[in-house]
Amino acid sequence: MPDKCNITSPHAESVVEAAGLNQVLLQLTVIDWCNSDEFVRFIDDIVNTTITSLTLKNVDIQLFDDTFAELSLLSPQIITHVNQNNSFDLSELSQLHSDHDVVRIIAKDDFLKTLNLVVPLFNNNICIGVMHFNGIIESDEPAPNTLSFCRAIAALIQRNFRLMDNELRYGLSMLSASQSQDEFHRLAFFDSLTGLANRRLLNQTIEAEYLLAKNNDVVGALLFIDLDFFKAINDSLGHAVGDGILVEVAERLKEIPRAEDFIARLGGDEFVILLPGLSENPMHAEQHANLLAEQLITRISEPYTYKGQSLYIGASIGVTLFPSKGQQADDLLQQADTAMYQAKSNGRKKVSFFDITMQRKADKRLHIYNCLKSAIAKNELFLHYQPQHMVQSGEIIGVEALVRWHLDGKKLISPAEFIPIAEETDLIIDIGIWVLQAACRQFVEWQSQGIEVPQLSVNVSTRQFHDQNFVDSILMILDETGMDPMQLNLEITESVVIEHAEEAIRTMTDLKNVGVSFAIDDFGAGYSSLSYLKRLPANELKIDRSFIQNIPLNVSDMAIVEAVLAMAKHMGFNVTAEGVESRQQLEFLQRQECSFYQGFYASKPLSAEHLAIYIKRLQG
Numbered sequence: 001m002p003d004k005c006n007i008t009s010p011h012a013e014s015v016v017e018a019a020g021l022n023q024v025l026l027q028l029t030v031i032d033w034c035n036s037d038e039f040v041r042f043i044d045d046i047v048n049t050t051i052t053s054l055t056l057k058n059v060d061i062q063l064f065d066d067t068f069a070e071l072s073l074l075s076p077q078i079i080t081h082v083n084q085n086n087s088f089d090l091s092e093l094s095q096l097h098s099d100h101d102v103v104r105i106i107a108k109d110d111f112l113k114t115l116n117l118v119v120p121l122f123n124n125n126i127c128i129g130v131m132h133f134n135g136i137i138e139s140d141e142p143a144p145n146t147l148s149f150c151r152a153i154a155a156l157i158q159r160n161f162r163l164m165d166n167e168l169r170y171g172l173s174m175l176s177a178s179q180s181q182d183e184f185h186r187l188a189f190f191d192s193l194t195g196l197a198n199r200r201l202l203n204q205t206i207e208a209e210y211l212l213a214k215n216n217d218v219v220g221a222l223l224f225i226d227l228d229f230f231k232a233i234n235d236s237l238g239h240a241v242g243d244g245i246l247v248e249v250a251e252r253l254k255e256i257p258r259a260e261d262f263i264a265r266l267g268g269d270e271f272v273i274l275l276p277g278l279s280e281n282p283m284h285a286e287q288h289a290n291l292l293a294e295q296l297i298t299r300i301s302e303p304y305t306y307k308g309q310s311l312y313i314g315a316s317i318g319v320t321l322f323p324s325k326g327q328q329a330d331d332l333l334q335q336a337d338t339a340m341y342q343a344k345s346n347g348r349k350k351v352s353f354f355d356i357t358m359q360r361k362a363d364k365r366l367h368i369y370n371c372l373k374s375a376i377a378k379n380e381l382f383l384h385y386q387p388q389h390m391v392q393s394g395e396i397i398g399v400e401a402l403v404r405w406h407l408d409g410k411k412l413i414s415p416a417e418f419i420p421i422a423e424e425t426d427l428i429i430d431i432g433i434w435v436l437q438a439a440c441r442q443f444v445e446w447q448s449q450g451i452e453v454p455q456l457s458v459n460v461s462t463r464q465f466h467d468q469n470f471v472d473s474i475l476m477i478l479d480e481t482g483m484d485p486m487q488l489n490l491e492i493t494e495s496v497v498i499e500h501a502e503e504a505i506r507t508m509t510d511l512k513n514v515g516v517s518f519a520i521d522d523f524g525a526g527y528s529s530l531s532y533l534k535r536l537p538a539n540e541l542k543i544d545r546s547f548i549q550n551i552p553l554n555v556s557d558m559a560i561v562e563a564v565l566a567m568a569k570h571m572g573f574n575v576t577a578e579g580v581e582s583r584q585q586l587e588f589l590q591r592q593e594c595s596f597y598q599g600f601y602a603s604k605p606l607s608a609e610h611l612a613i614y615i616k617r618l619q620g
Contacts, residue, residue, distance in 0.1 A: 042160065043079070050133070050153050054146065057114070057135025061121070061157065064129050082129075117142065119154040123162055131157060191265045193243060194250035202264035202272055209262075209276040210322055210329035220276040221289035221321050224336035225253075225296065227269035228314035228348040237306070245304050245313065252299050256292065272333070285321055286353065293317045293351040301349060316343040320354040338362050369421050371407055376434050380406050383438055384605035387614065388457070388576060388598040391589050396618055397596055398455030398489065401439035402605050403431065423461050432464040433473055440483035442608050451612050452619065457489040457519065462496045466503070471510050478514075485515035489540070493521050497536060505535060512537045519576065524564060534571060541568050545579025545599075552584050565592050 047059045061079045117133040131154045136142060142150075189201040197205070206222070213220045227249065234242035246269065253263050253271060262274040275292070278285035297317060303310035318339030320332055327335075335354040343352035352358075375381050385399040405413045422428040436458055443456045464470060478485050490511070497504045497520075508518055519540035520533075524547055543564055547557045561577070568575045577589050580599030589597055606614055 043157065046153060046156065050149075054133065054149070055135075055137055056133055059134065060132050062129050062132070063121075063161075064127075115142065117147075117150055119150055121154060121158040121161070123158065128158070128161070194247055194265050196250050196253075196271070197262065197264040199264070199266055202262070202266070202274070205262050205264075205274060206332055207329045209274060210332065213276065214323045216277070218277045218280050219282050219285035219321055219323075220274070220278055221285060221319055222332045222336045223273040223275065223289065223293055223296075224318040224320075224333065224340045225271040225273065225300075226316050226318075226340050226344070227300070228316055228344070230269040230313050233311055233313065237311075241306055241311075244306070245311065248304055249300060249313075252302075253296065255299065256296075272336070282321060286319075289319050289321070290351055290353070293319060297349055297351065314349040316340055316348050317351045318343055318354065319351060365421055368413065368418055369425070369427070372405070372418055372422060372427055372431075375405055375407075376430060378408075380409060381431070381434060381438075382406065382607075383435065383442065384607060385439075385442075385611045386598050386605040387603045387611070388455075388596050389602050391577070391586065391594045391597050394602075396454070396615060398457055399453055399611060400457040400459075400491070400598065401435060401442075402459075403435050419461075423463060426463070428461045429464045429467050432459075432461055433477070435459075436474070436477050437481065440477055440481040440488070443487070444482050446608075446612065449612070451615050453615065455487050455489050455517075456483075457491055459491045459521065460496075462493065465492055465496050465507065466500060471507060474511060474516065475514070485511075486517075488515075489517045489519055491519045491521040491542065494523065501535075505537065508537045522578075524560065538573070540574045540576060540595075542576045542578055548577050548579045548585055548599075549581070551588050558588065561588075561594075562592055565594055569593075 050056065050059055062082045063079060064082065114135045114137055117136060119131045119133070120127050121129045121131055131150075133150050136146065189198060190196065191198045209220060230242065230245065233245065246265075249271070250263075250265065253273065256263070256273065258275070260276060262276070264272045264274075266272055273292075273296075275289060278288045297315050300313065300315040303312055305311075318336045318341070320335035320339060322329075322332055335358075338358045339352045339354040342358055343350040346352060382404050384402045384404055386402060387396055388398045388400060389396055403415060403419075405415075405418055407413050419428070422431055439456055439458050443453060446453055460470075467473075474490075477483070478488070492504075512518070517540070518536070518538040519542050520536070520538050521542045522544040523541040524544050541564065543561060547560050547564075550557050551561070552558065565575055574595040576596040576598065577585075577594050578598060580586055580589070580597045580601045582601060585599075586597065586601060603614060
C-alpha cells in the first residue's frame with residue numbers, strides 16, 4: 001500500500017484509511033465461524049464497507065457452478081452461481097488462469113467518469129469465479145491504491161470462501177447421511193470427552209450474558225477452574241485414567257444448583273462456569289460466587305476411585321464479576337484466568353477474585369519476561385558470589401554464584417522477581433547455561449591470579465536439569481572454560497528428584513562419574529523423601545534459610561535443624577546452613593557440628609573483584 005505522503009487526492013486517502021482498517025482481517029489465518037448466518041453477515045459487511053470506501057455503485061460476486069457446491073444455500077444475495085463457459089470466453093479464462101493477480105477494466109463511462117473492474121477468485125491454482133467492482137469514480141486509470149484495495153478485498157473474500165467451505169466439508173464428512181443437524185451442532189459446540197460446552201459456545205454465551213447483564217443492571221460472575229495435582233496422575237497412570245477423572249469432574253460440576261448457570265471445558269484440565277444474573281448488588285453477587293467456588297473445591301477434592309485405590313486432586317478457582325467499569329466481554333476469561341493463577345500462588349485449592357492490581361502484576365510480569373528475553377544479548381546479566389565457610393574454623397570452602405539483572409543497565413531487578421518468570425519458560429535454560437559459563441570462566445580466572453577458591457557452587461533449575469541436552473551442555477562448558485569438574489558443585493532442589501526420580505538419579509550419576517558433585521538445595525522446604533534421598537549420588541544437603549532465621553527464638557526450628565543434622569551424619573552427607581545472620585545462629589550450628597554455612601554474618605554476595613579482595617584478606 002502506498003505511503004500517505006505520496007497520495008494527493010482526498011478520495012485516494014480515504015481508500016487507504018479504509019484499507020488500513022481491514023489489515024487486521026487480511027492478516028487472519030483462521031476464521032472461527034460460529035454458524036452460517038455469521039458467514040453471510042461477514043461477506044455482506046465486507047462488501048458494504050468496500051462500496052462505501054470506494055463510492056461504488058455495487059459489488060457482485062460470480063462463482064462457477066461446480067465450485068463450492070456446499071456453500072450454495074449459505075450464499076448472500078450478492079453472490080450468484082453461473083456457468084463459466086457462459087461468463088467468459090476461452091481467451092479470457094486462459095488469461096485469468098495464467099495470472100492470479102490480474103485486475104481487468106471491463107467497462108468505462110467517460111461521461112460519469114466511472115469504470116468497472118473484475119478480479120478473479122482462486123482456490124489454489126483453480127479459478128472459482130470473479131468479483132466485480134462497478135462504478136469506481138476515476139478520471140482515467142484506477143489509482144494504484146484503489147487496485148491494491150480491490151485485490152486485498154478479493155483475496156480476503158476468496159480465502160474465507162475456502163475456510164467456510166472446508167469447515168462445511170469437514171462437518172459433512174463427520175456425519176453420515178442419516179445423522180441430523182443436531183449432531184452436527186453437537187460436534188461444533190460441545191466437548192467430545194465430557195459433553196460440556198466447548199470454547200466456541202462459551203465465547204458466544206459470555207458475549208450474550210455480558211450484554212444482558214449490562215442492559216438489566218445485574219451482576220454475574222465467571223469462574224475459571226484449574227485442577228491441582230492432575231498432571232501427576234495423568235503422567236503416572238496414563239491419559240485414559242486422566243480422561244476418566246475429567247469426565248467425573250464434569251459430572252460433579254453439573255451438580256451446581258441453578259439451571260441457568262453455564263458450564264464449559266476449555267481444554268486440558270481447565271473448566272469455566274458462567275453465573276449470570278446473580279444479584280443487582282455486587283457484594284451479594286461476590287458472596288454467592290465465593291460460596292459456590294468453595295463448594296466446588298470441596299466437591300472436586302473428594303477422592304476418585306481407581307482400581308480400588310483413592311486418587312486425590314484439588315482445584316484453584318479464579319473469579320471475575322461482570323459487568324464492571326472499563327471491562328469488555330472479551331476481558332472476562334483473561335481476568336478470571338489471572339485470578340486463578342493468584343489462587344495457585346496462594347497455596348492451591350483456593351478462591352481468588354480478580355482486581356485491577358492483579359492485572360497490573362500480570363502486565364508487569366509480561367514486561368519483565370519480554371525484557372528478560374534480550375537480557376543476555378544486551379549483557380545485562382551479571383554474577384555475584386557468596387562465600388561459604390567451615391562452621392568450626394571459619395575457613396572458606398567455596399562460593400555460590402548468584403545471578404543478578406540490571407534492566408537497561410539501570411534498574412536492578414530482584415532474582416525473586418525474574419527467576420520464577422524465567423522458570424515458567426525455556427528462558428531459564430538459556431540463563432542457566434550463561435550462569436554456568438560465566439561462573440566457570442571467573443573461577444578459572446581466579447586460579448590464574450593465584451586466588452584460591454576450593455569450590456564453585458551453581459544453582460540448576462528443574463527445567464534446566466530435565467532438559468535433554470543438560471549433561472552435554474555441562475561437559476561442553478567444562479571443556480570450553482577449562483574448569484576442573486572436581487571443583488564444580490551443582491545445587492538442585494528436592495522437587496527435581498521427586499518429580500522424575502529415576503531420570504534424575506541417572507543424570508546425576510553421569511555427571512558424578514566425571515567428578516561433578518551435587519548438593520540438595522532448600523532441604524526441608526519441599527516434600528522430602530528419605531527413600532529417594534538415600535539413593536541420590538549427592539554429597540551435600542543445604543538446610544533452607546527458613547529454618548535458620550528464627551534461631552534461637554524458635555524451638556521447633558532448632559529441633560528440625562538438629563534432626564536434619566543427625567540424619568545427614570548417619571547418611572554420610574555434609575550439611576550447609578543457609579541464611580546465617582547472627583553469632584547465636586553460628587554458635588548453635590557449631591554445637592550441633594554442622595559442616596558449612598553461608599549468610600550475611602560472614603558476607604553478603606560480592607562482585608568478582610570484591611570477592612577476590614575478601615579471599616586475599618582471609619588468606620593473609
